[in-house]
Amino acid sequence: RPVVGVLALQGDVREHLAMLTGAGATALPVRRPAELSEVDGLVLPGGESTTMSRLLETFELLEPLRERIAAGLPAFGSCAGMILLAREVLDGRPDQRQLGGLDVVVRRNAFGRQVDSFESDLDFTGLGAPGETPLHAVFIRAPWVERVGDGVEVLARVPDTPAAGDAAARIVAVRQGSVLATAFHPELTGDERVHRLFVGMVRDRVPA
Numbered sequence: 001r002p003v004v005g006v007l008a009l010q011g012d013v014r015e016h017l018a019m020l021t022g023a024g025a026t027a028l029p030v031r032r033p034a035e036l037s038e039v040d041g042l043v044l045p046g047g048e049s050t051t052m053s054r055l056l057e058t059f060e061l062l063e064p065l066r067e068r069i070a071a072g073l074p075a076f077g078s079c080a081g082m083i084l085l086a087r088e089v090l091d092g093r094p095d096q097r098q099l100g101g102l103d104v105v106v107r108r109n110a111f112g113r114q115v116d117s118f119e120s121d122l123d124f125t126g127l128g129a130p131g132e133t134p135l136h137a138v139f140i141r142a143p144w145v146e147r148v149g150d151g152v153e154v155l156a157r158v159p160d161t162p163a164a165g166d167a168a169a170r171i172v173a174v175r176q177g178s179v180l181a182t183a184f185h186p187e188l189t190g191d192e193r194v195h196r197l198f199v200g201m202v203r204d205r206v207p208a
């Protein structure tokens with residue numbers, strides 16, 4: 001089983017640990033540099049990206065994590081985790097720190113301008129055969145992706161329905177190499193497919 005960590009400074013850590021275990025990984029909370037060095041992949045959970053930025057500095061994880069991501073550590077960010085992985089943040093705060101890894105520009109609290117929380121069924125590329133059950137997505141003060149670089153694959157967009165309003169067609173899931181990010185929270189809905197996708201990405205990189 002690949003060893004997958006969950007950054008455990010703040011946010012919905014426990015839910016990700018449970019989903020990763022169900023998806024076939026050995027899941028570990030990561031709070032220290034020594035723990036970071038034990039993992040083959042890392043999940044950055046939902047929570048609050050500026051709080052997590054501050055805690056990354058306090059726990060001396062910011063630089064080690066930047067280095068590991070630059071060296072190819074598979075990483076999956078949900079919501080606040082997506083914000084941390086992005087190259088650039090719009091509507092961010094001055095104390096916001098970026099880990100790099102994803103050549104995207106995200107807008108923080110983008111959905112919050114209309115509603116704090118929003119749910120939608122998404123077509124998500126790579127989760128199975130076309131026509132398979134759509135992915136139910138829960139957005140909580142979520143970002144969306146405003147721009148993607150050349151190497152970034154768009155995996156999901158908000159469907160164009162009246163309920164979506166301004167959010168229609170916005171990009172909400174992306175992948176670049178071994179970095180995956182969703183604006184929503186797949187750890188909250190009991191559907192393990194996104195975690196299985198990520199564990200597969202980690203497994204593909206772990207030397208046999």
Ligand code: GLN
Nearest residue numbers: 046047048049079080141
């Ligand atoms: N709005 C939060 C932030 O800016 C993210 C919310 C979430 O992770 N559910 O970090």
